[in-house]
Amino acid sequence: MHKLTFRALLVGAALALLTSIAHAETVIKFSHVVADNTPKGKGAALFKKLAEERLKGKVTVEVYPNSSLFGDGKEMQALLLGDVQLIAPSLSKFDRYTKQLQVFDLPFLFKDLAAVRRFQDSPTGKALLKSISKKGLTGLGYWDNGMKQLSANKPLRMPEDAKGLKFRIQQSDLLEAQFKALGAFPQKLAFAEVYQALETGVVDGAENPWSNIYSQKFFEVQKYISESNHGYLGYMLVTNTKFWEGLPDDVRAELEKILDEVTVQVNQWAEELSTSDRQKIKDSGKTEILALTDEELAAWKKTLQPVYKEFTPKIGKEIVDAAMAAAAGK
Numbered sequence: 001m002h003k004l005t006f007r008a009l010l011v012g013a014a015l016a017l018l019t020s021i022a023h024a025e026t027v028i029k030f031s032h033v034v035a036d037n038t039p040k041g042k043g044a045a046l047f048k049k050l051a052e053e054r055l056k057g058k059v060t061v062e063v064y065p066n067s068s069l070f071g072d073g074k075e076m077q078a079l080l081l082g083d084v085q086l087i088a089p090s091l092s093k094f095d096r097y098t099k100q101l102q103v104f105d106l107p108f109l110f111k112d113l114a115a116v117r118r119f120q121d122s123p124t125g126k127a128l129l130k131s132i133s134k135k136g137l138t139g140l141g142y143w144d145n146g147m148k149q150l151s152a153n154k155p156l157r158m159p160e161d162a163k164g165l166k167f168r169i170q171q172s173d174l175l176e177a178q179f180k181a182l183g184a185f186p187q188k189l190a191f192a193e194v195y196q197a198l199e200t201g202v203v204d205g206a207e208n209p210w211s212n213i214y215s216q217k218f219f220e221v222q223k224y225i226s227e228s229n230h231g232y233l234g235y236m237l238v239t240n241t242k243f244w245e246g247l248p249d250d251v252r253a254e255l256e257k258i259l260d261e262v263t264v265q266v267n268q269w270a271e272e273l274s275t276s277d278r279q280k281i282k283d284s285g286k287t288e289i290l291a292l293t294d295e296e297l298a299a300w301k302k303t304l305q306p307v308y309k310e311f312t313p314k315i316g317k318e319i320v321d322a323a324m325a326a327a328a329g330k
Contacts (some may be wrong), residue, residue, distance in 0.1 A: 028060070031064045034191070034215065038215050042266070044063045045063060050059035070087075078145075085243050090235055092233075100128055103319050105178075109232075109323060113267070122326050129141070140237040142236050145234055147232060147233075149209070149230075151225045151266075153222060156205070168197055169188055170191075181304050189202075206222075210273065213281060219286055223287055226319075308320070
């Protein structure tokens with residue numbers, strides 16, 4: 001009996017030790033494709049800092065920026081396979097998993113980031129975080145980058161100015177339709193390939209928020225930037241559902257609190273960087289920023305209306321209507 005008791009104690013102690021080690025060695029790999037000094041890059045670094053401070057000895061966070069671990073085309077598959085635990089792809093990249101999130105890509109739907117946030121904070125916006133749950137993914141929050149601007153090596157003032165040009169786009173059917181409506185040629189390229197593509201003329205232009213244009217030096221290889229604010233570029237912070245639900249309850253609860261705090265900070269940085277990076281680009285003198293008139297913007301909106309007709313049934317009319325209402329402040 002004593003031998004059995006002693007053996008049971010040893011086994012219990014070993015199991016407790018293994019559990020403790022496994023708990024201590026929980027590693028969260030956070031992979032993303034942008035620079036450290038963008039809202040997403042800074043958010044990933046802040047998440048690492050807070051998680052390791054508050055969950056010391058329980059969680060380690062490894063951040064891999066600038067496509068250093070996985071690029072655009074592979075990060076989602078890596079998440080599903082468990083090779084990374086946290087990614088924040090742009091909302092455009094989810095169209096293979098759900099068509100509902102395409103609402104964020106509709107051109108000229110949102111006037112500014114405040115309008116976007118009203119929709120994200122609405123019941124419909126919050127529900128969209130769960131739109132990928134059947135694919136084994138859990139949406140944890142929305143991170144802003146900014147409103148998109150059009151860049152090219154020729155002035156783009158009217159929609160017909162884009163006709164015949166090649167534009168880099170993300171992996172999005174809606175964005176492809178957007179540029180086709182302009183008579184342009186959309187080219188799906190990974191983010192890491194964009195600078196070289198612009199520099200060598202593989203593509204003539206692109207659409208990006210100010211922080212991407214500045215941090216990736218796109219302004220150095222584009223002569224003109226039209227301040228169109230025609231679309232929103234934001235991210236969904238997403239994790240593997242099996243991994244997330246497998247975390248100890250206390251660890252998961254604390255990580256959720258941390259992510260809520262980081263999300264607020266990221267979105268504040270996004271607004272600040274939109275202003276400061278625009279000014280830095282302007283001060284560089286390497287590109288000309290074109291302010292579009294109300295009449296010019298109206299022409300762009302009219303030309304892109306067919307995109308709504310094509311994609312509203314796919315997204316869901318009730319979702320588009322809710323986004324329009326939130327964007328209008330209703």
